[in-house]
Structure formats: C-alpha cells, structure tokens
Amino acid sequence: MTLSITNQNLLASKNCQDGYVEKSFAEECPLNILIAEDNIVNQKLIERILRKLGYQTDTASDGIQVLNFIVRKEYHVILMDVRMPEMDGLEATHAIRQMGIKQPYIIAMTANAMSKDREECLENGMNDYMSKPLSTDMIINSLKKGYTYFTQKI
Secondary structure, eight states, X not given: OOXXXXXXXXXXXXXXXXXXXXXXXXXXXXXXXXXXXXXXXXHHHHHHHHHHTTOOEEEESSHHHHHHHHTTSOOSEEXXXXXXXXXXXXXXXXXXXXXXSOOOEEEEEESOOSHHHHHHHHHTTOSEEEESSOOHHHHHHHHHHHHHHHHHHO
C-alpha cells in the first residue's frame, strides 16, 4: 500500500499572485480590508469568508461610515456594496477618489449583473466588480487583484 501525502504549503507558490489559497492567504497577501455592506446576512457571510482566509476586517453599513473609517485607518481594499442607505457605494467611491489619501482598491458588490451595471461601477471609480451572490473564489480573485494593485503602488 502506498500512501501519498501532499503538503500544499510545499506545492503552492507562496505568492498571492500565483494562486496560493488557504488560511495563511492573509499572511502571504496582507491587506487591510473594509467591508461596506448594509445587509447583515451579507456582512456576516463576507466576514466569515475573509476570516477563513486569515483576515480581520472592519465593517461599515453605509457610505458615510466608510468615509469615517478611511480617515482613521489606511485600507488597501474596500468591498463596497453599490446600494446602501444614507450614501451609496458610488457616492462613497467618488468621495474617496477626491480625498488626498493613498487610494484603496475598491471592489463593487451588487446584485445587479447587467454589463451596464459593471460599466457604471468602473466609470465611477471602482476598480473591480463582483455580482452577488458572492463566492469564496470570486472574493479571492478580487483580493489578488487588489494585492497586485496595492503592491505596485508602493
């Protein structure tokens, strides 16, 4: 009988851009992440996925809270719901892009899956787009892009 044991740490590249995905993902791709989502169920789902990847996050439930968070802490990535009360994700993104801060990688999250919705998000200053329902793979792929964006800006 032959037993084959595979250590994913040895097989996988320890580089965020090369597809390394497990609990130490956050160690290999360190990012400060802000979740901007008004729906509690969606907040908890996204927080759980990011925790499994090793991230600790902050969460805002509207665009005004997002702006309050980013003046106190540097975020590399913001997962931004497009439709929120008080100030929506598009307005918050526009305000962030006008601020004299190191610009975060902003990922739109929306239930709208039409190509015009994606274009609207990108035209309004968001860097990436995810259509709900979100999956772990979608989030990982967007975080990899955010990591690349952030590390190239250093």
